[in-house]
Amino acid sequence: MSSSDSFSPRSGFVYGIAAYSLWGLVPIYFNELKSVPPFELLAYRVFFSVVLMLAILTGIRRWGDLRNLFRNALTTRRMLLSTVLISINWFTFLYGVLSNQILQTSLGYFIAPLVNIALGIVIFSERLRWMQWLAILLAGMGVGFRILIAGEVPWIALTLAFSFSLYGMVRKKAAVDGILGLTVETLLLMPLALLFLGWVAWRGPTAITHSTTWVTWMIILSGAITAAPLILYAQAVRRLPYSTIGFLQYLSPSVTFVLAVFVFHEPFPEELRIGFGLIWAGLLVYSIDAIRSRPRASGRSTRNPLPNLPGASVRPGSS
Structure with missing residues (x-):
């Protein structure tokens, strides 16, 4: 596959659909780890x-790329x-998931x-079309109705929506x-994770040493469950317009x-x-607007416009 093919919208869709399908099914996995x-x-x-x-x-001999990344202050x-x-x-x-509020996690990714x-x-000071404004208004009404009737802010949903949207923007x-x-994100978190696990071990039994063999292996494999969709997502977000990424996000919360x-x-x-109905109505309006406006955007390049790290070899097809 050529470099241009690997950065094509088609490959971006494949990565995006795979990532969001896996995310939608993840609650099944972590529901088994409620202990x-x-x-x-x-x-x-x-x-x-x-x-x-x-x-x-x-395995893919990319330690040099990792060193180059940390030498770039802005990227770091x-x-x-x-x-x-x-x-x-x-x-x-x-x-x-662990507190049996999976519907709220679904709501968060519908809002995203x-x-x-x-x-x-x-x-980015973007100008919105009237249908986009209507979509946001309907979604806001949906969240507002939930707050008014239930008497509580759906903080799980809102935190998921804003944290992940901002994350995608930064990664783009x-x-x-x-x-x-x-690799960089988990390395940066590793010291805190080790300190916390050490504190847990000092206080008493840990989950990985005092659980069934099945739970222990599920904990060990949580790294793979975490890595796979994020790698796929990061590849998709660099190949597709951000509005298209937003459209693909429907898949994950629908499955959830x-x-x-x-x-x-x-x-x-x-x-x-x-x-939910008001939010779905907003998503429907957003989808119609995206379909109507797509011909005007068809000539735009979806290839990642950002330069690679100095001295680094960014391999778009490596994941």
Whole structure:
């Protein structure tokens, strides 16, 4: 495959669909780990992700790229910011799944595409079409209705939506591919993870040493479960317009929604249906607008416009 083919929109769609499908199914995996406290599980995810990513980096001989990345101050700062954002997202998602609030995690990722539009206004001073404004208004009404009726802010959903939208924006600005990016993010989190796991071990039994063999292996494999969709996502976000990424985000929460209602049998009362309905209406308006405006954008290049790191070999097809 040529370099231009590997950066084509077609490959971006393949990466994006694969990433969001895996994310949608992840609650099934972590629902089996309810016996593990969320912070401890997050620390294990970081630790085993680092082990996996360093093994991959060694196998494809990219230690030089890692050194070059840390020599670039701007990219390092961007990766530090993306690390903070993804760690917030990871913990919030784990908390939602382990506390039987999978519907809220689904709601968060339904809101995320519309948060992308809002961030485009605030950060990039983008001008919106009237249908985009209507989409944001409907989504805001959906969240507002949930707050008004339920009497509580859906903080899990809002935290997931904003943290992940901001994460995608930062990663799009950082000229780092999926494998290298996730390696850096987990390496930056590794000291905190080790300190926390050491504190847990000092206080008493740890989940990995005092669980069934099945749970222990699931904890160990959490690194692979964490790494795979993020690598695919990082590859997709560098190949596709950000609006297209927002459109693909529908897949993950749709799968999660089906799991929450029909597999885990979470309650779905009328007030929640109305809130979801308003947000879905906003997404429908957004989708119609995206389809209508696509011919005007068809001539734009979707190839990543950002320069590679000085001296680094960014391999778009390596993941």
